[in-house]
Amino acid sequence: xxxxxxxxxxxxxxxxxxxxxxxxxxxxxxxxxxxxxxxxxxxxxxxxxxxxxxxxxxxxxxxxxxxxxxxxxxxxxxxxxxxxxxxxxxxxxxxxxxxxxxxxxxxxxxxxxxxxxxxxxxxxxxxxxxxxxxxxxxxxxxxxxxxxxxxxxxxxxxxxxxxxxxxxxxxxxxxxxxxxxxxxxxxxxxxxxxxxxxxxxx
Amino acid sequence: xxxxxxxxxxxxxxxxxxxxxxxxxxxxxxxxxxxxxxxxxxxxxxxxxxxxxxxxxxxxxxxxxxxxxxxxxxxxxxxxxxxxxxxxxxxxxxxxxxxxxxxxxxxxxxxxxxxxxxxxxxxxxxxxxxxxxxxxxxxxxxxxxxxxxxxxxxxxxxxxxxxxxxxxxxxxxxxxxxxxxxxxxxxxxxxxxxxxxxxxxx
Numbered sequence: 001x002x003x004x005x006x007x008x009x010x011x012x013x014x015x016x017x018x019x020x021x022x023x024x025x026x027x028x029x030x031x032x033x034x035x036x037x038x039x040x041x042x043x044x045x046x047x048x049x050x051x052x053x054x055x056x057x058x059x060x061x062x063x064x065x066x067x068x069x070x071x072x073x074x075x076x077x078x079x080x081x082x083x084x085x086x087x088x089x090x091x092x093x094x095x096x097x098x099x100x101x102x103x104x105x106x107x108x109x110x111x112x113x114x115x116x117x118x119x120x121x122x123x124x125x126x127x128x129x130x131x132x133x134x135x136x137x138x139x140x141x142x143x144x145x146x147x148x149x150x151x152x153x154x155x156x157x158x159x160x161x162x163x164x165x166x167x168x169x170x171x172x173x174x175x176x177x178x179x180x181x182x183x184x185x186x187x188x189x190x191x192x193x194x195x196x197x198x199x200x201x202x
Numbered sequence: 203x204x205x206x207x208x209x210x211x212x213x214x215x216x217x218x219x220x221x222x223x224x225x226x227x228x229x230x231x232x233x234x235x236x237x238x239x240x241x242x243x244x245x246x247x248x249x250x251x252x253x254x255x256x257x258x259x260x261x262x263x264x265x266x267x268x269x270x271x272x273x274x275x276x277x278x279x280x281x282x283x284x285x286x287x288x289x290x291x292x293x294x295x296x297x298x299x300x301x302x303x304x305x306x307x308x309x310x311x312x313x314x315x316x317x318x319x320x321x322x323x324x325x326x327x328x329x330x331x332x333x334x335x336x337x338x339x340x341x342x343x344x345x346x347x348x349x350x351x352x353x354x355x356x357x358x359x360x361x362x363x364x365x366x367x368x369x370x371x372x373x374x375x376x377x378x379x380x381x382x383x384x385x386x387x388x389x390x391x392x393x394x395x396x397x398x399x400x401x402x403x404x
Contacts, residue, residue: 192402
């Protein structure tokens with residue numbers, strides 16, 4: 001059975017592949033790069049749910065395969081949940097991770113550590129070419145660091161602190177991050193359902 | 203494991219119970235009537251999908267149980283897809299099945315049989331108290347009859363003709379209807395996923 005991963009984000013693709021392989025799923029994972037006529041995938045929604053459903057549906061309908069999407073981002077308590085669905089574009093449409101992190105730290109410069117609560121949230125959708133789908137969610141609570149720490153991960157990982165470990169997400173091994181992260185939680189729920197879904201949805 | 207059926211429509215409840223029992227699922231099916239503080243469930247959506255998700259989420263969050271909803275209706279080609287999400291309320295908020303059927307036949311009175319194509323569509327959602335869900339769909343193509351036929355089923359069944367059988371949905375046995383119907387199709391997809399979903403979504 002085959003499945004297209006409906007994202008071009010290399011960090012997300014790596015984490016999704018890690019967990020699918022770890023769970024020994026007998027599925028051929030296709031990259032979006034195999035479908036040259038699909039350009040940038042729109043993200044027109046106001047919520048992670050809307051965007052995740054839109055992206056998976058778009059890719060499934062365009063390719064004819066089952067598609068797995070991920071919409072995720074950082075919700076900061078002191079910023080009323082921002083950057084939220086705009087996490088990847090917080091400092092501009094083509095903003096780098098460093099620029100997004102810098103903008104966020106700047107907005108938070110007067111907020112003391114005890115008030116820097118935040119969460120990563122991930123919504124994953126597995127869409128069938130027939131209009132059926134599964135949606136799972138994962139949340140990872142933590143705090144916004146005072147400055148970037150660590151070299152691993154991607155996105156806001158260097159400024160997101162897991163309080164139990166006292167480390168940033170960028171300071172964790174890939175395996176350790178997957179065991180704790182919003183994406184890991186959402187994807188482990190999904191993993192148990194992918195087999196039955198691909199087998200029975202026609 | 204327990205599951206609340208998020209509808210008060212007795213016809214829908216009967217058909218859902220029939221198929222769950224037929225598939226020998228080891229699940230205790232709870233009726234909404236057990237939860238006396240939940241009144242009428244709102245249906246604020248513009249699509250079957252929105253309403254099905256809304257109803258299942260509403261009941262799951264209010265009861266704390268997994269909830270299974272059904273939003274379904276009749277889409278008539280000659281009426282640009284109406285009555286659609288307004289199927290149950292086509293002739294008014296408290297309209298009876300007979301009043302809805304009568305209104306539809308009246309609107310269609312000048313449409314010849316070959317142009318009376320229509321479909322029943324069903325969207326089912328199984329929602330977890332944690333925000334995860336499965337959505338399945340089913341479609342049953344047919345034609346709008348010239349006059350009501352048969353005593354079984356409910357809703358628009360007396361005026362919906364399955365062309366292969368040459369009978370209205372209200373002329374079929376419960377088992378035969380379930381084997382062909384939009385609800386049967388959506389629910390049989392769901393049935394294979396209910397077990398893994400209730401077991402693994404936490």
